[in-house]
Amino acid sequence: LALVGTAPLLTAGSVSAQQLKGGTLRVAVLSELANFDPQQLSTVNFHVIKNLYDSLIEYTPEGKPQPSLATEWKISPDKPSVSLTLRDGVTFHSGAPFKSGSVLATLQKGADPKRGKNVFSTMSIVKDWSAPDDSTVTINFKAPVPERQILDLLQFLLPIDPKGIDTVETVPAGTGPYTLVNRA
Numbered sequence: 001l002a003l004v005g006t007a008p009l010l011t012a013g014s015v016s017a018q019q020l021k022g023g024t025l026r027v028a029v030l031s032e033l034a035n036f037d038p039q040q041l042s043t044v045n046f047h048v049i050k051n052l053y054d055s056l057i058e059y060t061p062e063g064k065p066q067p068s069l070a071t072e073w074k075i076s077p078d079k080p081s082v083s084l085t086l087r088d089g090v091t092f093h094s095g096a097p098f099k100s101g102s103v104l105a106t107l108q109k110g111a112d113p114k115r116g117k118n119v120f121s122t123m124s125i126v127k128d129w130s131a132p133d134d135s136t137v138t139i140n141f142k143a144p145v146p147e148r149q150i151l152d153l154l155q156f157l158l159p160i161d162p163k164g165i166d167t168v169e170t171v172p173a174g175t176g177p178y179t180l181v182n183r184a
Helices: 046-052 100-111 119-125 147-156 162-167
Strands: 002-005 024-026 057-059 065-067 070-075 081-086 126-133 136-141 178-182
Touching: 046 178, 057 147, 065 070, 065 147, 070 147, 081 100, 081 147, 100 119, 100 126, 100 136, 100 162, 119 126, 119 147
Parallel strands: none
Antiparallel strands: 002 024, 002 178, 057 065, 070 081, 081 136, 126 136
């Protein structure tokens, strides 16, 4: 696989992180990739998927949540919901803007028993969701949910370009730092 960098990369642990642009990342896999659907993660495609898609949040090596596509999140006091503020200026590889509707489309796919793949069971705690504007998403739960489970859901959700949801198994549709150029 050849992936081309589209976003700045930061060198972890360096005194002055240097921003890099462009370049090619070649990834060797032991087995043929199942597909490019981030909701169908497997040990074969995980590392490729994490380069093609971004999560709403990520964890540090110490297990602390940090912003990614969501710049902040507010878990309600009794934990029946979480509200997210989304990063501005992000685009999918197609050039389409990343907005709240993208997260809603991803949640809708994840909640579908036929299309949700690995995310479907994780979505069992979710009652519904809404987007009051282009940069805010609220996810409501069926009952109060432990904070770590909410954070895991946010880390596990990798937004898919709504235009690419129907073809995501064969064509990646993410916001990640790399785009797929070819498969050799």
